[in-house]
Amino acid sequence: MTKNDSENIDFKALQQELEEINDWFSGVDSANPSLALEKYRRSVEIVKSMKTYLVGIENEFKVISAELDQEE
Numbered sequence: 001m002t003k004n005d006s007e008n009i010d011f012k013a014l015q016q017e018l019e020e021i022n023d024w025f026s027g028v029d030s031a032n033p034s035l036a037l038e039k040y041r042r043s044v045e046i047v048k049s050m051k052t053y054l055v056g057i058e059n060e061f062k063v064i065s066a067e068l069d070q071e072e
Contacts, residue, residue, distance in 0.1 A: 009053045018046045 021043045025036070 009049060011050065011053055014046050014050055018043055018050075021046075 021039050024039060029035075
């Protein structure tokens with residue numbers, strides 16, 4: 001995922017999708033192994049995207065903090 005991709009991420013939508021997958025695993029329909037594997041793969045993709053996004057945000061905070069420190 002590039003920086004441009006991380007800027008275009010809809011974090012809240014990914015969070016919602018991950019929550020829906022979690023709810024599915026808690027439900028009755030989760031007995032389907034093929035579908036469970038598909039949903040698990042998707043959840044891993046979502047977590048990776050969210051992690052990349054959050055690392056980017058953390059780096060921006062560090063840059064801003066460094067700029068502030070340089071002004072003092």
